[in-house]
Amino acid sequence: MSNQNTPLVIKLGGAALSCSQTLGQLFAAISDYQKQAQREIVIVHGGGYLVDDLMKQLNLPTVKKQGLRVTPYDQIPLIAGALAGTANKLLQGDAIKAGINAVGLSLADGGLCEVSELDPELGAVGSAKPGNPAVLQAVLKTGALPIISSIGLDNQGQLMNINADQAAVAVAGALDAELVLLSDVSGVLDGKGHLLPSLTQQEADALIEGKVITDGMIVKVQAALEAANDLGRPIEVATWRYPNKLVELFAGKSIGTQFVPN
Secondary structure, three states: OOOOOOOEEEEEOHHHHHOHHHHHHHHHHHHHHHHHOOOOEEEEEOOHHHHHHHHHHOOOOOOEEOOEEOEOOOOHHHHHHHHHHHHHHHHHHHHHHOOOOEEEEEOOHHHOEEEEEOOHHHEOEEEEEEOOOHHHHHHHHOOOEEEEEOEEEEOOOOEEEEOHHHHHHHHHHHHOOEEEEEEOOOOOEOOOOOEOOEEOHHHHHHHHHOOOOOHHHHHHHHHHHHHHHHHOOOEEEEEOOOHHHHHHHHOOOOOOEEEOOO
C-alpha cells in the first residue's frame, strides 16, 4: 500500500472515542509500532457523542442538515470546549497511559489548515483546506504523537467546527500524508459479505444501484471517494475492532477498503 517514509494520518471516529478499552488497544498498537519503526503518525478526531451529551445536559436542540451539525455562533464556544478540550484531552490521556508522548493540537495551530465558513445556514461550521504544516512537522520531529481536534479558526479568529473526515483530509493534504479513516466499519462489503479490497467511483455507483451499498453507508462511501479525489491518492477505510491488525496497517498493509481517486 505505501511508503514507510510517508506520514500516516489516522482519523478516529465513531464509537471508538467513547470506548476507552478500544482506545487503549489502539494506542498500545501505536506504541508498539513506534518502538520498531520511524513512520510519523498523526491522529485527527471529532467527538460528536460528547457534543450530543453536552447539548442534552444544557437542553439545547441538536439540528443536522445533510449530516452536518448546525452550530449557532453562540454555541461554538461550548462545542469547541467539548471537542478541542474534553475529547482532545481524554484521547491524550489514553495515549499517555499507553506510554506515548502525545501533544494535543487543533486545526488552527501553526496555520495548519485554512478555515472558512461552509454555509451561513449551518452557522459556525467550517470548511478546511490544507495550510502550513511547519509547526506540525516540528512536533513530529520530536517523536511525539500529535492528536488534532477538528476545531479550527478562520482568518478573523472565529472558532469553527469542521467535519472530522474533512479535517483529516485537510491535515493529510498539508502533510502530503496517507490517510486512513478508522471507524466501526471494516470497509465495504460486496453482495456476498466479502470485504472489497478496493473501490472506484464506477464500482461504487454500480453497488449503490444494485442496493448492495445502502443508507448511511452511501454517505460514507461518497465522502471517502471525494476525500481520495481531494487528496489525489487512495485512502483507506478500516476498522479499529481488531487491534492485532493495526500494526500491519501502520506498516503500510491494507486491512480495509482502499478508495481509489478518479
